[in-house]
Amino acid sequence: MIAEFFEKINRNGLIVRLFCYIFAAGVLVYTLFFVHHAHPHTWLEANVPAFWTIFTLIACVVLVGIARLYGAAGIKRKEDYYDI
Amino acid sequence: MTSDLFIHPSLLLIIGAMLLPLTKDLTRRFLLLVVPLIVFIDVMALNTNSGIHGVVTFMGSWTLTFGRVDSLSAIFGFIMALMCIIGTIYSLNVKNVWVQVAAWFYVAGSLGAIYCGDYITLFLFWEMMAFASTFLVWCNKEKGALQAGYRYLMVHTTGGVILLLGFVLRYQAVGNMDFVLLNEGSTHLYTWLIMAGLMLNAAVFPLHSWLPDAYSKASVAGAVFMCAFTTKTAVYTLARGFAGFDILIYLGVFMAIYGIVYAMMENDIRRLLAWEIVSQVGYMVAGVGIGTALAINGACAHAFAHILYKSLLFMAAGAVVHATGKSKLTELGGLCRKMPLTLIFLLVGGVSVSAFPWFSGFVSKSMIITASFESHLIIAGFLLSMVSVGTFFVAGLRLPYYLFFGESHCSEETKEKAVDPPWNMTLAMTIAAGLCLLVGCYLPFLYNMLPYAVEYNPYNTGHVVETLQIIAFTVLAFIFLKGFVKPTNTINLDLDWFYRRGGQYFLKLASGPIQSVDTAWGKLYKTVGMADLLASAKFWSWFDWNVIDTIVDGTARSFLGIGRRVTVVLQKGQIQQTLYISLTFAAILLAAFIWL
Numbered sequence: 010m011i012a013e014f015f016e017k018i019n020r021n022g023l024i025v026r027l028f029c030y031i032f033a034a035g036v037l038v039y040t041l042f043f044v045h046h047a048h049p050h051t052w053l054e055a056n057v058p059a060f061w062t063i064f065t066l067i068a069c070v071v072l073v074g075i076a077r078l079y080g081a082a083g084i085k086r087k088e089d090y091y092d093i
Numbered sequence: 094m095t096s097d098l099f100i101h102p103s104l105l106l107i108i109g110a111m112l113l114p115l116t117k118d119l120t121r122r123f124l125l126l127v128v129p130l131i132v133f134i135d136v137m138a139l140n141t142n143s144g145i146h147g148v149v150t151f152m153g154s155w156t157l158t159f160g161r162v163d164s165l166s167a168i169f170g171f172i173m174a175l176m177c178i179i180g181t182i183y184s185l186n187v188k189n190v191w192v193q194v195a196a197w198f199y200v201a202g203s204l205g206a207i208y209c210g211d212y213i214t215l216f217l218f219w220e221m222m223a224f225a226s227t228f229l230v231w232c233n234k235e236k237g238a239l240q241a242g243y244r245y246l247m248v249h250t251t252g253g254v255i256l257l258l259g260f261v262l263r264y265q266a267v268g269n270m271d272f273v274l275l276n277e278g279s280t281h282l283y284t285w286l287i288m289a290g291l292m293l294n295a296a297v298f299p300l301h302s303w304l305p306d307a308y309s310k311a312s313v314a315g316a317v318f319m320c321a322f323t324t325k326t327a328v329y330t331l332a333r334g335f336a337g338f339d340i341l342i343y344l345g346v347f348m349a350i351y352g353i354v355y356a357m358m359e360n361d362i363r364r365l366l367a368w369e370i371v372s373q374v375g376y377m378v379a380g381v382g383i384g385t386a387l388a389i390n391g392a393c394a395h396a397f398a399h400i401l402y403k404s405l406l407f408m409a410a411g412a413v414v415h416a417t418g419k420s421k422l423t424e425l426g427g428l429c430r431k432m433p434l435t436l437i438f439l440l441v442g443g444v445s446v447s448a449f450p451w452f453s454g455f456v457s458k459s460m461i462i463t464a465s466f467e468s469h470l471i472i473a474g475f476l477l478s479m480v481s482v483g484t485f486f487v488a489g490l491r492l493p494y495y496l497f498f499g500e501s502h503c504s505e506e507t508k509e510k511a512v513d514p515p516w517n518m519t520l521a522m523t524i525a526a527g528l529c530l531l532v533g534c535y536l537p538f539l540y541n542m543l544p545y546a547v548e549y550n551p552y553n554t555g556h557v558v559e560t561l562q563i564i565a566f567t568v569l570a571f572i573f574l575k576g577f578v579k580p581t582n583t584i585n586l587d588l589d590w591f592y593r594r595g596g597q598y599f600l601k602l603a604s605g606p607i608q609s610v611d612t613a614w615g616k617l618y619k620t621v622g623m624a625d626l627l628a629s630a631k632f633w634s635w636f637d638w639n640v641i642d643t644i645v646d647g648t649a650r651s652f653l654g655i656g657r658r659v660t661v662v663l664q665k666g667q668i669q670q671t672l673y674i675s676l677t678f679a680a681i682l683l684a685a686f687i688w689l
Contacts, residue, residue: 018429061562
């Protein structure tokens with residue numbers, strides 16, 4: 010039963026993606042219009058609306074970018090690199 | 094338990110480990126289930142009775158403290174003993190008994206290091222951990238495990254020597270071996286040596302390369318033990334000796350980022366998880382470096398939570414390796430239909446490490462991040478938050494997606510072999526998953542054990558909303574960026590390049606130029622200097638062998654005979670066995686020396 014459920018998820022990528030978009034939109038709306046009592050640590054959190062949304066997107070791009078650049082700079086090698 | 098009665102949990106484990114090979118089938122199963130339970134009860138009883146126990150005078154002038162129980166050692170002892178139960182249940186189906194023997198010695202070393210109160214005892218248990226865990230790597234029959242084990246042993250022996258050097262220098266300067274908090278105001282060479290030795294076990298950059306190298310090559314059950322004990326014991330010792338050292342903040346934050354970047358590129362599932370250990374231990378090291386009550390609480394809480402969810406992840410990954418025999422994402426994929434239970438456990442581990450609300454990471458990781466903001470370390474706080482985004486990206490999304498969903502790269506044979514693991518593995522994963530939820534949902538369970546009183550509550554609106562945004566938008570980013578982190582059939586070079594490639598270059602140099610110079614020199618020596626010497630030596634050796642020895646009693650000949658027989662028994666050409674035997678022998682000698 011669980012296996013079939015996972016299989017369905019695997020087959021219907023579009024629905025899963027749609028669900029994710031709706032969830033993200035919901036969180037964003039909730040953050041922007043319904044949260045007023047948060048205790049921010051920093052000036053940025055207090056004054057930039059939906060700060061952590063922007064932060065997350067930038068963080069993902071930065072980390073993936075670093076990993077790609079770093080890998081391309083010669084860190085990624087063939088698997089038999091150490092076998093002589 | 095009264096204060097007079099002190100039974101060291103390590104002693105129980107060592108006795109158990111020695112009994113194991115003598116038993117069979119049912120008795121062995123009984124021991125495997127009961128001994129960790131007894132150890133756990135012993136640790137619980139010990140923890141209620143804080144103070145100094147088990148003080149032994151050693152060789153007249155040394156005082157060894159085996160049982161220092163306080164709020165810091167109590168929480169680490171508790172989680173290690175708990176993990177021993179889970180790990181042993183997971184390893185129940187392993188036929189090779191030496192896996193469990195090595196694992197118990199390893200746990201005994203960890204518990205001993207946690208409860209010890211002086212550097213001599215610490216060193217003894219520290220080395221016990223290093224050697225025992227090496228055998229967990231060697232128990233794996235996979236190609237490359239033997240070499241990885243040697244590299245692991247080499248690195249840890251070096252670390253042990255650095256540590257010992259620090260202890261000795263400190264003893265010379267201070268005159269005692271007490272394992273206490275060192276002073277950041279007046280540092281000496283020994284401070285840095287001890288710190289480096291401890292940092293090596295915590296896999297702090299640049300001393301971290303051994304971790305992904307060995308953990309990805311260890312046996313399936315062995316890796317589950319290894320992922321819990323070495324680094325977290327080291328975090329404990331750092332918290333004990335180096336709380337508040339600023340350098341640890343920088344190193345911790347850096348290793349958190351470094352680990353997650355490598356995890357993003359990694360193809361081998363257990364190596365990916367190992368890189369994430371480096372990243373997560375970075376939080377703890379940074380927490381120890383910040384050194385405030387909240388930060389130390391955070392480091393301990395995170396170590397506690399980390400042991401549970403990381404072992405769960407390693408158990409799930411191990412279940413895949415156990416079933417299919419493959420560990421590369423490029424040879425797996427699309428397993429969701431075949432191994433649904435394993436997928437669920439992997440997801441529970443993944444969302445715990447990613448700090449989802451109601452899971453264990455949520456209540457521990459945020460303590461360290463909050464502590465860094467409260468100590469006005471704004472940059473460190475934001476960088477650690479960035480890593481927490483990356484952690485969800487890798488462990489919560491990349492790993493499950495490319496392992497269980499998407500395109501399948503499995504061969505027909507792999508597909509056929511892929512089934513959910515046996516009952517004992519499932520049981521161990523269920524316990525770990527349940528504990529992840531318990532820690533996340535019922536705060537007092539963890540918070541009441543922490544070394545300082547906790548005023549912190551992670552379930553405040555600000556934190557929950559922040560986490561929800563991070564979760565929702567990391568998923569969104571993953572949908573668009575997943576093509577960029579697709580696993581490829583490659584390995585990633587790391588600092589171990591210096592001893593792996595460097596060693597190969599040295600070997601080439603040695604077998605080339607150095608060897609030829611040596612040969613030439615030897616030839617010259619032989620022709621010029623040796624001829625006379627050899628002739629006279631031959632005579633004297635003949636004289637000694639046939640005249641003197643015959644006269645005395647044939648000692649030389651009988652020794653040679655015994656030596657030959659011992660060689661046949663002991664040296665079967667397998668250096669691991671020889672090492673094992675000589676270590677056992679050394680341990681017996683040491684014990685005899687102390688007690689007789």
